[in-house]
Amino acid sequence: xxxxxxxxxxxxxxxxxxxxxxxxxxxxxxxxxxxxxxxxxxxxxxxxxxxxxxxxxxxxxxxxxxxxxxxxxxxxxxxxxxxxxxxxxxxxxxxxxxxxxxxxxxxxxxxxxxxxxxxxxxxxxxxxxxxxxxxxxxxxxxxxxxxxxxxxxxxxxxxxxxxxxxxxxxxxxxxxxxxxxxxxxxxxxxxxxxxxxxxxxxxxxxxxxxxxxxxxxxxxxxxxxxxxxxxx
Numbered sequence: 001x002x003x004x005x006x007x008x009x010x011x012x013x014x015x016x017x018x019x020x021x022x023x024x025x026x027x028x029x030x031x032x033x034x035x036x037x038x039x040x041x042x043x044x045x046x047x048x049x050x051x052x053x054x055x056x057x058x059x060x061x062x063x064x065x066x067x068x069x070x071x072x073x074x075x076x077x078x079x080x081x082x083x084x085x086x087x088x089x090x091x092x093x094x095x096x097x098x099x100x101x102x103x104x105x106x107x108x109x110x111x112x113x114x115x116x117x118x119x120x121x122x123x124x125x126x127x128x129x130x131x132x133x134x135x136x137x138x139x140x141x142x143x144x145x146x147x148x149x150x151x152x153x154x155x156x157x158x159x160x161x162x163x164x165x166x167x168x169x170x171x172x173x174x175x176x177x178x179x180x181x182x183x184x185x186x187x188x189x190x191x192x193x194x195x196x197x198x199x200x201x202x203x204x205x206x207x208x209x210x211x212x213x214x215x216x217x218x219x220x221x222x223x224x225x226x227x228x229x230x231x232x
Contacts, residue, residue, distance in 0.1 A: 001091040002026040004163065005126065006155035007104045008051045010042065016107045018078060019047070020055060022153030023088065024160045031088045032153040033073035033081045034058050054151040071153070082111040086119045096126040099159050129163055136170050 003026075008019040019038050023031040034057045043052060052059055057075035072088055073081075085108075098104045105126035112118050133140070143162045148154040 001093060002095045002097055002160075002163070003089055004097050004156045004160040005101070005104060005108065006098060006152045006159060007107050008047075008055075008150060008152050009103060009107045010038070010044070010047060011103065016103055016110070017042075018081075018107045018111065019051065019058065020152040021073075021081065021085075021108065022151070022156035023085075024153070024156045025088075026160070028070070029088070030071045030153065030157075031073045031085065032056070032071055033076050033084070035078055035081065036075055037078045050150045054148065054154075078111050085111070089119065089122065092121055094121050094123060096123065097129055097159060097163055098126050099129045099155075099162070101126045101128045101130075129159060129166065133166055136166075138166055138169055142166075142169060 004024045005022070007021045010017045010019060017038055018035045020032070020034040034055055036057075038058060040052070040059050073084060076084065096105070108126075109115060109118060115124060118124060143165060144158070146154065146158040149158070
């Protein structure tokens, strides 16, 4: 089960303090919490300008903001956030995904104290979508804009959506590579056959087969979904 995570935090070169955390599960469940342990008076100018205005609880006149729909969490101490996260993150095959997630992961793990204190079903690492993109030579420009960045929950939703786009791009790249490789072999084979037999029909057959391959890879999602619908 994949969980997409983002945090807002304050760092001073020695430690990282959690301000807020947002997590979205691939099954649609959402978690958002702000830390009641955070001292807003310590916020620097960048945080005051970019993060504080988008908080739901900290700095507001009330701490009783109602969470909408299936969003879990609230205005909680770090210990309470850790307790609720233990219940929220379910399943034996948990994956965490972030974006430039080094500090996000560290400040999340610190909620539990030592690394060995992480819940048993949690991995001791977080996958980084940015690193995944670099390794697969995918540029940032294919991702959508986030209209409410620096809100941890909205950022987590953006990461989930972006992961889907990146995964589709990687799958398409693999299909294109497979098609190109198959095309080279098929065209080469029929070219040799046509040369040996002087038969123009072998060349036509090669072109028709390549066209069929192209149709399949171009519309593979539609074809696959149709077949699944037929055989269900």
